[in-house]
Amino acid sequence: MRTIIPAAILLIALLAVPPFLGLGWQNALVNLLIASLFALAFNLLSGQAGLLSFGHAAYFGVGAFATLHLMIAVEDGLPFPTPLLPLAGAGAGLAVGLVAGVFATKRSGVYFALVTLAIAELFHSLAPHLQGWFGGESGISAMRMPWGGFVFGSLLEVYYLTLGWVVLSILVLWAYTRTPFGRLTLALRDNEQRVRFLGYDAHAAKVVVFTISAMFSGVAGALLAISNETANYALFSAHVSAQVVLHTFVGGATIFLGPVIGAVVFTLFAYIVSDLTRSWLFYQGLIFVLVMLYAPIGIGGVIRHHLRHWRSIDWSRLAAPYALAGVGGAMIAGGVVFLTECVAILFGEEYAVAMRDAGDTLPPFEMAGMSWDPLGPASWLPPILLLSIGGLCLHRARDRIKPLWDAIEGGAAKEGTR
Amino acid sequence: MKKLSLLAALSAGLLSATVAQAEPLKIGIIESLSGAQTSSGRLYATAIQYGVDKINAGGGFNGEPIEVLEYDNAGGAPGAADKFRQAVADGVDIVFQGASSAIAGQITEDVRKHNIRNPGKEIMFINVGAEAMQLTGDQCHFYHFRYTTTAPMRVNALVQSMRQAGDLGTRVYSINQNYSWGQDMQAAIEAAATDNGYEVVDTVLHDVNKIQDFAPFVARIKSAEPETVITGNWSNDLLLLMKATGNAGLDVRFGTTYLDQPGNIANAGETALGHYIANNYDNSAGEPAFADAYKEATGHYPLFVEPQTIFAVGALGEALSGVDFGGGEIDVTTIAKALEDTAYETPVGPITVRPEDHQTIRPVVVSKVVRNAKYPADDTDMGFEAVNVVAGEDAIYPAQESCAMDRPD
Numbered sequence: 001m002r003t004i005i006p007a008a009i010l011l012i013a014l015l016a017v018p019p020f021l022g023l024g025w026q027n028a029l030v031n032l033l034i035a036s037l038f039a040l041a042f043n044l045l046s047g048q049a050g051l052l053s054f055g056h057a058a059y060f061g062v063g064a065f066a067t068l069h070l071m072i073a074v075e076d077g078l079p080f081p082t083p084l085l086p087l088a089g090a091g092a093g094l095a096v097g098l099v100a101g102v103f104a105t106k107r108s109g110v111y112f113a114l115v116t117l118a119i120a121e122l123f124h125s126l127a128p129h130l131q132g133w134f135g136g137e138s139g140i141s142a143m144r145m146p147w148g149g150f151v152f153g154s155l156l157e158v159y160y161l162t163l164g165w166v167v168l169s170i171l172v173l174w175a176y177t178r179t180p181f182g183r184l185t186l187a188l189r190d191n192e193q194r195v196r197f198l199g200y201d202a203h204a205a206k207v208v209v210f211t212i213s214a215m216f217s218g219v220a221g222a223l224l225a226i227s228n229e230t231a232n233y234a235l236f237s238a239h240v241s242a243q244v245v246l247h248t249f250v251g252g253a254t255i256f257l258g259p260v261i262g263a264v265v266f267t268l269f270a271y272i273v274s275d276l277t278r279s280w281l282f283y284q285g286l287i288f289v290l291v292m293l294y295a296p297i298g299i300g301g302v303i304r305h306h307l308r309h310w311r312s313i314d315w316s317r318l319a320a321p322y323a324l325a326g327v328g329g330a331m332i333a334g335g336v337v338f339l340t341e342c343v344a345i346l347f348g349e350e351y352a353v354a355m356r357d358a359g360d361t362l363p364p365f366e367m368a369g370m371s372w373d374p375l376g377p378a379s380w381l382p383p384i385l386l387l388s389i390g391g392l393c394l395h396r397a398r399d400r401i402k403p404l405w406d407a408i409e410g411g412a413a414k415e416g417t418r
Numbered sequence: 419m420k421k422l423s424l425l426a427a428l429s430a431g432l433l434s435a436t437v438a439q440a441e442p443l444k445i446g447i448i449e450s451l452s453g454a455q456t457s458s459g460r461l462y463a464t465a466i467q468y469g470v471d472k473i474n475a476g477g478g479f480n481g482e483p484i485e486v487l488e489y490d491n492a493g494g495a496p497g498a499a500d501k502f503r504q505a506v507a508d509g510v511d512i513v514f515q516g517a518s519s520a521i522a523g524q525i526t527e528d529v530r531k532h533n534i535r536n537p538g539k540e541i542m543f544i545n546v547g548a549e550a551m552q553l554t555g556d557q558c559h560f561y562h563f564r565y566t567t568t569a570p571m572r573v574n575a576l577v578q579s580m581r582q583a584g585d586l587g588t589r590v591y592s593i594n595q596n597y598s599w600g601q602d603m604q605a606a607i608e609a610a611a612t613d614n615g616y617e618v619v620d621t622v623l624h625d626v627n628k629i630q631d632f633a634p635f636v637a638r639i640k641s642a643e644p645e646t647v648i649t650g651n652w653s654n655d656l657l658l659l660m661k662a663t664g665n666a667g668l669d670v671r672f673g674t675t676y677l678d679q680p681g682n683i684a685n686a687g688e689t690a691l692g693h694y695i696a697n698n699y700d701n702s703a704g705e706p707a708f709a710d711a712y713k714e715a716t717g718h719y720p721l722f723v724e725p726q727t728i729f730a731v732g733a734l735g736e737a738l739s740g741v742d743f744g745g746g747e748i749d750v751t752t753i754a755k756a757l758e759d760t761a762y763e764t765p766v767g768p769i770t771v772r773p774e775d776h777q778t779i780r781p782v783v784v785s786k787v788v789r790n791a792k793y794p795a796d797d798t799d800m801g802f803e804a805v806n807v808v809a810g811e812d813a814i815y816p817a818q819e820s821c822a823m824d825r826p827d
Contacts, residue, residue, distance in 0.1 A: 023507035024503075125625075137598060138552065138557075141524075224496070228500075230495065230524055232520050234520065280490075349717060356717055
């Protein structure tokens with residue numbers, strides 16, 4: 001009951017709000033849904049079965065290409081309902097995942113990761129040469145055909161189609177975790193040896209998990225193909241494989257919906273920041289590093305930690321240091337952004353022109369609507385103040401938060417032993 | 419900033435409504451502005467901004483300055499598809515893109531589909547650097563304009579000029595990258611053989627930007643005993659090939675298409691001397707005023723893909739000067755028709771649009787790497803010196819039959 005109500009509210013919001021949003025946000029939501037499903041499918045393998053794949057782009061891409069081929073066939077007159085197109089992606093992901101899985105899951109750990117990486121690279125380097133299947137380096141394209149009164153021309157229709165498939169897939173993936181085989185998947189991660197001693201065929205089980213994960217990755221790829229109406233070999237690139245790893249680990253691999261959180265955070269981040277600053281990839285990397293260093297369980301893990309201890313948290317005492325930490329974090333972020341943007345401007349080409357025009361002195365530069373003198377203390381005071389005060393705030397906040405949490409966890413542990 | 423304010427509006431539970439007024443013309447640049455390909459992407463963006471600034475200095479268009487919006491496609495076609503939709507949401511009228519034919523293929527398809535679904539709200543795509551033949555072949559459509567050369571134009575100009583200079587010889591070797599561009603180059607080299615009195619002694623297509631050691635290829639070139647090697651290779655594939663040839667002591671002349679990519683001359687060093695390049699422009703071919711004005715504004719002479727981009731925006735500016743919406747709604751189809759009829763005068767000759775496939779008919783400049791050049795490349799003492807300007811009508815080839823263009827009424 002506790003999870004159903006927020007989930008229902010979220011679903012209603014996802015259904016009701018988008019018609020009132022601009023095209024840009026609708027597009028961002030489509031991307032967000034696809035990234036969420038992809039990350040969840042990936043996490044079935046990496047988080048639940050403990051098999052870290054570095055080549056999930058292969059199944060994502062195969063799903064996209066298979067769907068496009070079906071779309072082309074529909075364009076040529078094949079009577080196939082447009083809303084069921086992702087089935088092609090699911091089928092292709094399943095088939096390729098099965099073959100790849102048989103080989104890849106013979107090993108685990110680093111070797112498994114390397115085999116998956118190699119399989120994705122294989123697709124990435126072969127695809128541009130296979131004109132008929134992958135359309136060379138320019139890829140293949142098709143148009144969404146109208147079906148059953150829906151034109152599928154507007155982004156909103158694509159959004160609802162995507163939403164339907166993503167919600168359905170998430171429900172199936174969640175149901176999977178509740179089955180005995182879902183439990184076996186977790187056991188594979190925790191102790192494969194024991195699974196074998198219990199009489200299970202560990203390899204066969206791993207192949208099944210791999211195949212299911214690849215199948216849902218294929219569905220995610222299919223949804224991308226439907227929304228983009230094209231696919232090219234760039235879908236197989238290591239960048240796509242890396243992105244899903246990033247989403248999953250920032251969101252939290254040990255929680256079912258953790259990857260969704262990561263996908264949402266990064267997709268929104270890319271949407272809002274990527275056209276504001278050229279340094280957005282740097283910031284994205286920074287976020288990843290910080291999460292891995294200070295919250296290795298991911299954002300979802302931090303949230304779950306709080307929910308688990310909700311009753312024993314004394315918010316009247318914790319709220320103030322949390323607010324302090326928030327202020328400190330915001331100040332440090334401000335300082336880092338300030339410095340990064342200064343560096344980007346000072347070493348940029350426009351500033352080189354300004355410098356030449358000023359006769360090789362350092363002229364003032366514009367940032368955030370204000371003028372700054374590169375040598376003036378007034379320009380460097382804000383970041384120094386932001387960073388040092390922010391650091392102090394964080395330090396202070398940590399000193400106060402830690403004993404409080406120790407008490408909460410200590411209390412919980414005592415309760416557990418009693 | 420618009421997005422941030424939108425976010426604020428949303429969080430307050432409000433809905434944003436855009437107010438329609440005398441609308442400015444919006445140009446969207448969808449380029450690689452982060453990651454490995456940033457340097458090319460920035461050159462296009464700089465040149466477009468320069469051209470638009472010039473139009474705006476002359477009063478802009480439709481009573482408003484032209485707006486330029488930059489979109490980072492993150493180096494791939496999926497990113498470009500995403501950013502194209504963002505550009506549509508922002509009300510962009512004209513999309514500019516140049517680096518990578520794969521991305522151009524994505525954008526031109528997106529533009530075509532958008533225009534089918536949104537009659538009256540068309541978007542135009544000005545391609546300033548993607549040279550794949552299919553963009554003006556089976557992918558061609560009325561709203562795509564290619565303001566750059568293609569493989570046959572470059573090869574025709576290159577072999578004609580090298581032959582006239584007595585540097586071509588009769589034995590030509592073709593080595594290219596194994597994807598559409600390299601295949602187009604190879605086909606063009608083979609097609610130009612009889613007219614220019616040479617024999618293609620061997621052809622090679624190799625992997626794109628994956629080869630670290632070109633020695634085996636150089637050995638193959640050596641055994642074929644060519645006098646000239648023609649290649650459409652770019653980036654590392656060109657550099658490593660030239661270096662390996664130099665190291666093997668093989669005395670051949672290179673005919674290239676991308677030797678002027680920034681950094682190439684400095685990297686190749688003396689090996690590059692005497693090699694040829696066919697490109698859209700070279701500073702030594704036209705009057706100095708053009709190059710100087712650009713340097714004044716941006717800090718460097720126009721290089722690599724910048725001149726062709728400046729010409730494209732210049733042609734657009736000229737087309738716009740003949741169109742008047744009286745401050746009202748902008749009709750992109752009218753602009754496209756005007757651009758189709760525009761003959762733009764560059765420092766080396768006119769550029770016109772061929773109505774059948776919207777390929778531009780344009781002069782091709784062939785130049786050679788020399789010492790003590792007037793416009794040194796990469797802070798070396800070497801640079802390019804124009805040897806010949808091949809007029810547009812001499813470099814052009816017949817429109818491809820695969821192009822079936824639907825024209826608006």
